[in-house]
Amino acid sequence: MGEVAAxxxxxxxDVDTDLEELKDKLIAVLPEGAEYGTHKFEPIAFGLKAIVMIVIVGDLEGGTESVEEAFASVDGVESVTVTEVGRPV
Structure with missing residues (x-):
């Protein structure tokens, strides 16, 4: 089994969400087999920022689904979108 970086x-x-605290909660709920890679805070509009996080997962079918579900269950998360999947460098 190989790995991919998602x-x-x-x-x-909302704008008042503590992004550092939210990032820590996201890392804490990573399912078994998924690893935190890195993150950045990306400005969206009107003071709102998104967390862009790279997570290393197995390349099996449905590889990011468990991570997406875990992240979506965290209090303070509005939405989770996979924007890119590729081989880790």
Whole structure:
């Protein structure tokens, strides 16, 4: 089994969400077999920022689904979108 790096954009529920705290919660709920890679905060509009996180997962079918579901269940998350999947460098 190989690994892929999935870039995910996590939108918080509002502008007042503490992004550092939210990032820590996301890392804490990563399912078995998924690893935190890195992150950045990306400005969207009107003070709202998204967390763009790279997560390393297995390249099996449905590889990012468990991560997406875990992230979506975290309080303070509005949405989770996979924006890119590729081989880790």
């Amino acid at each position: 870039t995910m954009k996590i939108m918080p529920v």
